[in-house]
Structure formats: C-alpha cells, structure tokens
Amino acid sequence: MKLILTQEVTGLGAPGDVVDVKDGYARNFLIPRSLGTPWTKGGQKQVDAIRKARSSREIATLEQAQSVKAQLEGKTIKLVAHAGASGRLFGAVTTGDVAEAVVAGGGPQLDRRKIELGQPIKAVGRHDVSVRLHPEVAAKVALEVVAG
Structure with a gap:
C-alpha cells in the first residue's frame, strides 16, 4: 500500500x-x-x-548544522521542574520543555520533533539529550534538571 x-x-x-x-x-x-x-x-x-x-x-546546510552543534555542545542547559523532596519529578520532562529551555538559555530555536530523549526524564540531575540537526549531524545537549 x-x-x-x-x-x-x-x-x-x-x-x-x-x-x-x-x-x-x-x-x-x-x-x-x-x-x-x-x-x-x-x-x-x-x-x-x-x-x-x-x-x-529544517537547517538547510551542513555548515549551519555544524555551527548550531557547536553552540549546543558548549553549554549546559538548565531546566526548572516541579519535584518532590526525594528528587522525583511530578510528571516528566518533554521535548517541548527541552526546546524552551534551550531558547531560554540563549541557544538557537529547535524543533521539538528533532529532540530525542533516550528514556523519560523523571528525576532531577544531569541528563544527556540528543538533537538531530541534519541527517548527518547530531548534537548531544547536557541538560541539568533542577527542582523549582
């Protein structure tokens, strides 16, 4: 079909x-x-x-994707989320939350559909998130989830 x-x-x-x-x-x-x-x-x-x-x-050229990758991998993105006393989040961090946190942290505008969470983020702490910028370029973003 x-x-x-x-x-x-x-x-x-x-x-x-x-x-x-x-x-x-x-x-x-x-x-x-x-x-x-x-x-x-x-x-x-x-x-x-x-x-x-x-x-x-989409990011049109490979050079643009490489420059955005350099911007993303050079910094740690801080995301404030509601959490309990044990550090467990009320809910989970979504790809939309990550995209908003990148922009708030001074990074470029990202399409939430290009962000890949390896597993659901349900606790405070440091997490690595992958972003597919171009078919040949993927960036690793360091995400610091803190209780707010």
Missing part, C-alpha cells in the same frame, strides 16, 4: 515522502496514529505542502 507520510517515522521516512508498506502496517499502525495518509493522484498537492513546510523548519 502506498502512503504519504505526515510525520517522521524512524526507519521509514520523513514527512512528505511517498512510501510503499504492507497493508496491515498501514491500516493498523500508521493511519490510526496519523503518521501517514493513503496516497492518491490528488495527494501530490499535499506532498508538496508538507515538503515546503519541512524545508522551512
């Missing part, structure tokens, strides 16, 4: 890509989670719109 991806799917493709997947995978996983829509002849306009939106959000 041919699908147009509406969001990035690891190992499959990026938004706007037309992919061919098995029928069950499309019907039971991708379409119900709004990760893709069925491909039609009229869907080409949708593909063009998705690609245009993606290109406006």
Whole structure:
C-alpha cells in the first residue's frame, strides 16, 4: 500500500515522502496514529505542502548544522521542574520543555520533533539529550534538571 507520510517515522521516512508498506502496517499502525495518509493522484498537492513546510523548519546546510552543534555542545542547559523532596519529578520532562529551555538559555530555536530523549526524564540531575540537526549531524545537549 502506498502512503504519504505526515510525520517522521524512524526507519521509514520523513514527512512528505511517498512510501510503499504492507497493508496491515498501514491500516493498523500508521493511519490510526496519523503518521501517514493513503496516497492518491490528488495527494501530490499535499506532498508538496508538507515538503515546503519541512524545508522551512529544517537547517538547510551542513555548515549551519555544524555551527548550531557547536553552540549546543558548549553549554549546559538548565531546566526548572516541579519535584518532590526525594528528587522525583511530578510528571516528566518533554521535548517541548527541552526546546524552551534551550531558547531560554540563549541557544538557537529547535524543533521539538528533532529532540530525542533516550528514556523519560523523571528525576532531577544531569541528563544527556540528543538533537538531530541534519541527517548527518547530531548534537548531544547536557541538560541539568533542577527542582523549582
């Protein structure tokens, strides 16, 4: 079955890509989670719109990605979160929280969808977060979660 991806799917493709997947995978996983829509002849306009939106959000060149990586890896980002007496957070740190903390700490604007948390951050302390800036460039961000 041919699908147009509406969001990035690891190992499959990026938004706007037309992919061919098995029928069950499309019907039971991708379409119900709004990760893709069925491909039609009229869907080409949708593909063009998705690609245009993606290109406006992405870092265009490898040199730009390298400079943003240098900015991110040079500093520790401080994030204030509500926590109990034992240091356990009320809830978890999200990728949106990380993106806001980077901007508040003087860093560049990041797309929250490019931020990867290895595991949920549910305690105060130092955590490493990965950011995919470009298909060839990934940055490691040092995140310091403190109780607030």
